[in-house]
Amino acid sequence: MLNLDNDDHLKVLQLTDTHLTASKDGHLLGMQTSHSLDCVLDLVTLRHTDIDLVLITGDLSQDGTAASYELLGQHLQRLDAPSCWLPGNHDDAANMDSVDAPGREKARVVKGKHWQIVLLNSQVPGKVYGELAADQLQLLEQSLQQSPQLHTLITFHHHPKPMGSRWIDNIGIRNCDELLAIVERYDNAKCLLWGHVHQSSDEVINGVRYLSSPSTCVQFEPNSEDFSVDRKGPGYRWLVLNPDGSIDTEVQRVENVEFEVDYSVKGY
Numbered sequence: 001m002l003n004l005d006n007d008d009h010l011k012v013l014q015l016t017d018t019h020l021t022a023s024k025d026g027h028l029l030g031m032q033t034s035h036s037l038d039c040v041l042d043l044v045t046l047r048h049t050d051i052d053l054v055l056i057t058g059d060l061s062q063d064g065t066a067a068s069y070e071l072l073g074q075h076l077q078r079l080d081a082p083s084c085w086l087p088g089n090h091d092d093a094a095n096m097d098s099v100d101a102p103g104r105e106k107a108r109v110v111k112g113k114h115w116q117i118v119l120l121n122s123q124v125p126g127k128v129y130g131e132l133a134a135d136q137l138q139l140l141e142q143s144l145q146q147s148p149q150l151h152t153l154i155t156f157h158h159h160p161k162p163m164g165s166r167w168i169d170n171i172g173i174r175n176c177d178e179l180l181a182i183v184e185r186y187d188n189a190k191c192l193l194w195g196h197v198h199q200s201s202d203e204v205i206n207g208v209r210y211l212s213s214p215s216t217c218v219q220f221e222p223n224s225e226d227f228s229v230d231r232k233g234p235g236y237r238w239l240v241l242n243p244d245g246s247i248d249t250e251v252q253r254v255e256n257v258e259f260e261v262d263y264s265v266k267g268y
Contacts, residue, residue, distance in 0.1 A: 002082065002107035006052045010112045010241040012153075013044060013081070016057040016195030017215035019090065022067035029218045029229060033062065034071065036217040036234040039254045041078050044236060047252065051081040051238075053110060053117070057195040057213075058088025058157025066095040073101025084110065087123040088157040088196060089130070089171075109143055114243045115151045118143045122156040122173055130158025130173045130196070137178055144186040151245040154183070155193040161210060163197050164223045171196075183208060190245050193237075199230065200237070200251045209247055213237040 004010065015037075020026060024034040044051075054076065061068035069085075076083050082105045087093045097106070110117040118140055122130035132140075144152055160176040162169045173179060183189040184206065191209040198220035201212045214235035221228040235253035242248065 002084070002105045002110045004052055004110060004112045006112045008113060008243045010115050011048070011050050011052045012055060012117070012239045012241065013048065013051045013053070013079070014055045014057060014155075014193060014195075014213050014237040014239065015040070015216055016157075016213050016236075017059040017088070017198055017217065018056070018072060019059055019062040019215070019217050020068040020071050021061070021063045022065040022071070024071065026062060026068075028062055031217050033217045034075070036254070037075055040216045040234050040236050041075060043252060043254055045078060048238060051079060052112070054079055054081050054083035055117070055119070055155055055193070056083060056085045057155055057193070058086050058123070059090045059195065059215075060085060060088070060096065061091050064090065064092030064095055066098055069096050069099040070101070073099060073104065076104075077102055079103075084117075084119055086119055086155065086157055087121060089123060089128045091123065093121075093123060093125070108139060111147070111150065112241070114245075115153060115241045116143060116147055117153045117155065120154065120156040122158040129171045130156070131175050132156070132173060132179055137182060140179070141182050144182070144188055148186075148188055150188060151190045151241065152186075152188050153191045153193060153239075153241065154189065157194060158196050159194050159212060160192055161205075163199070163201065163212070165197075165220070166225045167227050168197055168220065191247055193239075200235070202249070211237065211239075211249065214251060214253065
């Protein structure tokens with residue numbers, strides 16, 4: 001567990017789907033992912049000086065090498081805040097866990113003055129889709145049950161609800177009904193946050209906020225039947241978790257930078 005010595009408001013930065021490789025020249029769909037992450041961090045450091053926590057919500061690596069996670073750690077030294085990492089379907093969890101980057105925290109529950117953040121592993125090794133194992137669901141329920149006074153943000157890699165894209169909706173969390181049944185039982189469950197879909201969305205369902213966020217590299221076109229690359233720039237999400245349980249949040253994207261992208265590719 002990680003305890004944050006924050007004031008009333010908790011400022012969180014989400015980076016997701018960085019898709020780094022062992023080489024700084026590594027690409028995803030034509031885009032150089034280390035370069036695009038650098039551009040995102042340029043924007044972050046320009047606009048945010050008060051980050052309490054960085055969440056990196058899966059697909060940190062494209063090739064799963066220890067060197068790719070070490071490269072991520074080097075990038076994150078630009079931010080003066082602890083970071084928590086979650087695996088996605090492209091990640092090698094053992095290699096990821098082997099890297100002790102400066103500021104990295106391996107906690108699965110983060111607690112502040114008014115909020116807790118529960119980090120769940122939705123990776124199914126060797127599969128693109130996600131699933132929450134019994135121990136992950138147990139961690140969530142215990143956290144909600146044991147700290148009813150804390151508003152709770154729940155985060156993982158795969159999406160827990162349909163995104164309106166046929167190909168994407170085949171690779172979400174397979175047992176999302178079990179996840180949502182727990183969420184519905186506890187009034188302190190306030191927000192679900194994920195990556196994986198390379199696009200931004202924001203919806204409130206039964207009083208719970210559902211947020212997806214853009215990748216720091218290539219974006220996927222929303223509401224597409226088949227795999228399709230969007231022309232929006234790399235981005236990130238910031239969140240301010242307020243004492244009353246409300247959330248201020250915004251997605252920000254890199255602008256005025258030309259990135260090379262291969263729009264003809266039909267998968268990744």
